Amino acid sequence: MSLVERIEICLKGLGEAIGIKKSAVYLWSPENMCFVKGICSKWLPLKSQKIISRNIISITSEETIYYKLRKGQSVIIDGKEASSYLPDTKSIFIFPLICKRDFLGIFVMDFEDISIRVDKNEILDLINMCSKHLSISIENVQLYERMNRENERYKQELNIAYNIQHSLLPRDIPTLKGMNMSAKSIPAKIVGGDFYYFKRFRANKHEVGISIGDVAGKGVPAALIMAMALSTIEQCIRYFNEPGIAFVNINSIITSH
Structure with missing residues (x-):
């Protein structure tokens, strides 16, 4: 009524x-x-x-x-x-x-x-x-x-967060001869902590680096850590062209936070 x-x-x-x-x-x-x-x-x-x-x-x-x-x-x-x-x-x-x-x-x-x-x-x-x-x-x-207004606003904010999070994930998946690859992240909630990343470390077209991450927890806190981790991985891999050196620095930066 x-x-x-x-x-x-x-x-x-x-x-x-x-x-x-x-x-x-x-x-x-x-x-x-x-x-x-x-x-x-x-x-x-x-x-x-x-x-x-x-x-x-x-x-x-x-x-x-x-x-x-x-x-x-x-x-x-x-x-x-x-x-x-x-x-x-x-x-x-x-x-x-x-x-x-x-x-x-x-x-x-x-x-x-x-x-x-x-x-x-x-x-x-x-x-x-x-x-x-x-x-x-x-x-x-x-x-x-x-x-109801607060719930609607919260849903809108989560949808925005969902779109932002998915825009951080790579859209272009590298192709390798003799191998088909695809990737998709489906969070347990609207946003989550799972992510993936692709990077060619060398000019050789047959070598591709793949990073897969799973942040502990769910929801917005996991999504924020995921965004920080993904950004750190991307920056370190661009700066250090060797996987081992890159991930030593990635681990150091992430654990310091």
Whole structure:
């Protein structure tokens, strides 16, 4: 169930319990320091969500009201002041949605719509219970969305690492008379520590040096060591044209790290 659906169910249930005809939830963006999303239940006869959203933002931008809400205090606006923000409204009730001290948004309703048959204390208890439920739902959904974004970013970074790692491996495989060679690295995870390298040490076309490496461990740490080892092998073999001398220096450099 989406966050919007959960909020709409909660608003509808509260509306039916105490006779609210107009209500909405506005989500707060800490990054943008403003309300970024207004959620109104479909069954509510709101004239225009855009107008409501704009007027709610103008209310909550007032310093006194804003700090009250951030401190967890509810706000009631009566009379002409209420109708100046929302036409045909005599009383606006704004209740902050807070979970674990995080300001998540506000729950707004037309307080005048509340049934006179319902006890005031009962109303406040129901609103408080609804607000807590909304706060927990919003917190859980936002946490889930953040985790999904982080996982997606992590997957993208691993895919980039995979492409970089495979670009380090030699693409051109030497050919030898009477011998067919092929090479492929398939890591246990997206990236790994296996690698290979080809090098002709001498001008003789019949002699090819082959290096095969398997770094202990898996994943990103092994991939980083693999990149260092492969770079060291390539540089040393270019500088030292004898296999024995080259690998003595390769071993010395790798073990020093």
